[in-house]
Amino acid sequence: MNKSEIWKNYRFPIILLSGIMIGAVIGVIFGEKAKVLAPLGDIFLNLMFTIVVPMVFVSISSAVGNMVNMKRLGKILSSLVMVFVITGAIAGVLVLVVVNVFPPAAGTSIHFASAEMEEMSGIGEMVVGTLTVDDFSGLMSRKNMLPIIVFAILSGFCVSACGGEDSPVGRMLNNLNSIIMKIVSIIMLYAPIGLGAYFASLVGEFGPGLIGDYGHAMLVYYPMCIVYFMAAFPAYSYFAG
Numbered sequence: 001m002n003k004s005e006i007w008k009n010y011r012f013p014i015i016l017l018s019g020i021m022i023g024a025v026i027g028v029i030f031g032e033k034a035k036v037l038a039p040l041g042d043i044f045l046n047l048m049f050t051i052v053v054p055m056v057f058v059s060i061s062s063a064v065g066n067m068v069n070m071k072r073l074g075k076i077l078s079s080l081v082m083v084f085v086i087t088g089a090i091a092g093v094l095v096l097v098v099v100n101v102f103p104p105a106a107g108t109s110i111h112f113a114s115a116e117m118e119e120m121s122g123i124g125e126m127v128v129g130t131l132t133v134d135d136f137s138g139l140m141s142r143k144n145m146l147p148i149i150v151f152a153i154l155s156g157f158c159v160s161a162c163g164g165e166d167s168p169v170g171r172m173l174n175n176l177n178s179i180i181m182k183i184v185s186i187i188m189l190y191a192p193i194g195l196g197a198y199f200a201s202l203v204g205e206f207g208p209g210l211i212g213d214y215g216h217a218m219l220v221y222y223p224m225c226i227v228y229f230m231a232a233f234p235a236y237s238y239f240a241g
Helices: 003-065 070-101 123-131 136-140 142-161 168-189 191-206 209-240
Strands: none
Touching (some): 003 136, 003 142, 003 191, 070 142, 070 209, 136 142, 142 168
């Protein structure tokens, strides 16, 4: 690729990373005075936190609702569960090995809060609490993402059974999905400023030592991400056919 193609394909990530780096530099230069920029960062984070629940629900329910072949949906769901279980197990083992061989907080001033062990729940209670909530209002919280996904799949299945994408609700979900994606694209235009302000405030509050401390942790994190990307993503594609 030539320079113009690189810029066209990676323009937004480059601008986003530049905004973060500029924000970190502002935090180093101005110190605690940079905390005045915190509201700009909080606005971006709050916008993203607000849109994530309707985005997940509408995108999944519309996708499932548009499916005519329910056998295909069953195959997708079984594959999804298998991928979650297998990758979760691999991730757990990999992280335990890496953080013990290369402790990310070694030699830094990062302090971990002590965690209190809660009383163990039964397997049944854990399954119920993970996949469902006891009130509809609980589905409005991003803290309950799995119940939202389960309810979205159920809703999409019922939409498909009652006319699919040609039904009034199916058309509404597809239109609503387009609207939400447009909202996300508009919010992301603000991302370089919002994340830049957030990092400026963060570095200004905790000092430039924060960059060095978390930079040490990133030296462990990003190589793991690169290996995961190069190995796991092609495996997902092959598995999915």
